[in-house]
Amino acid sequence: MKYFNSNTVLYLDGKFQKAANATAEIYEQSLHYGYAVFEGIRAYQTHNGTRVFKAREHFERLKRSAELVNLPFPWEVNDLIKQTYKLLQLNNLKDAYIRPLVYCAPNMSMVSATEVSIMICAWDWDAYPGNEQLKVGVSSYERPNTKSFPIEAKVTGNDGNATLATMEAKRNGFDEAVLLDSNGNIAEGPGANIFIEKNGKLYTPALGNIFPGITRATVIELCHILDIEIIEKHLSVADLKHADSAFFCGTATEIAGIASIDEYQFPIRWNDSVGATIQRTYKCLVLEKQNYEVII
Known part of the structure; x- marks a missing residue:
């Protein structure tokens, strides 16, 4: 580019x-x-x-x-x-x-x-490929410990961690990585927060060990508008690998569906997922369209 x-x-x-x-x-x-x-x-x-x-x-x-x-x-x-x-x-x-x-x-x-x-x-900036789901691998790199660095600050030196995780993921045949925190819980992707769907509900890692993304907060606001149950809690790798679907969100990423985690393929077709509804709604929001349910 x-x-x-x-x-x-x-x-x-x-x-x-x-x-x-x-x-x-x-x-x-x-x-x-x-x-x-x-x-x-x-x-x-x-x-x-x-x-x-x-x-x-x-x-x-x-x-x-x-x-x-x-x-x-x-x-x-x-x-x-x-x-x-x-x-x-x-x-x-x-x-x-x-x-x-x-x-x-x-x-x-x-x-x-x-x-x-x-x-x-x-x-x-070209639109992120919203209809192309990502193959994601769990990274060997962890997000920095919250006692070693102010995790909520966007500091240039801190992004070396995300860069290494993405490079490792691509070497291993994945499109992107998901990182754990120092306690072994799901944290986020490099430069993006993560949400998972299970039985029609959305879950996302709780604040504390993750970056408090503006897009993450927007997704939570949209869930309240659309009456989608959203739960913030610690999530394990097992939770992720037993989910129905998942997606990343971020300013650059917008809303990007995840097809698989390591060897686990999510069972719900992306277009039928809660994440796809959020994706369409988010696009309407940023384009200032009145009707959130318009499909872009």
């Missing part, structure tokens, strides 16, 4: 500039120690124009991530939202993925940062 060309513009410390001209310092603390925070945000072309889905929630979470790892955050959320819409306009983007990044000034010591920059970039 090509993320930018000679005409692409990004936002950096209050100014718009050509992405091709942007530079980074070799001695940045973020580069050497993974000490930076980021967000993944989606923009959609709707009948109301280009709309950034839950922009405020994402930028508030970016601010919270910075606070959790002692990074300064001297920007106003309202202004960042405004600049994001301008960025999309300058790049003529309608369906896009948006990446804000807060990173540190040059510093080769392990101390709290005092100087930070903010960069926001965006690029065209």
Whole structure:
């Protein structure tokens, strides 16, 4: 995927500039120690124009991530939202993925940062293949222990864990991985939360050892609207391998059905699953369609 060309513009410390001209310092603390925070945000072309889905929630979470790892955050959320819409306009983007990044000034010591920059970039984003279910393997990698790292913060260095899990999954012939937490419970996928269906009910890992995704919260809200019973609890690998169906959810992923876990094939056809109903409903929500039951 090509993320930018000679005409692409990004936002950096209050100014718009050509992405091709942007530079980074070799001695940045973020580069050497993974000490930076980021967000993944989606923009959609709707009948109301280009709309950034839950922009405020994402930028508030970016601010919270910075606070959790002692990074300064001297920007106003309202202004960042405004600049994001301008960025999309300058790049003529309608369906896009948006990446804000807060990173540190040059510093080769392990101390709290005092100087930070903010960069926001965006690029065209194709829809996740919603009708192509994933083959998923249980990873040998675990999510970080909650006592070793603020698990609810989106920190760049923390995503090395997810990257290794995905690489391992693909080497083993899977499309994606699911990771356990340090207690052996189901946690999440790399960059996505997980839901399983059993007897018409949805289950998802409880907060505490997982990343509290904005899409996860949205799915739970949709379950309440659609009168689908949703239960948050610790889930074992056995629970997952005795489920009727399952799906990942996340900003980039949206709602993605899972066909199998290791050798276990889910028995319910995806189109007949609760997850497929959530998938259609979520698509209507982000496209700002009034009728949640419209099939996209």
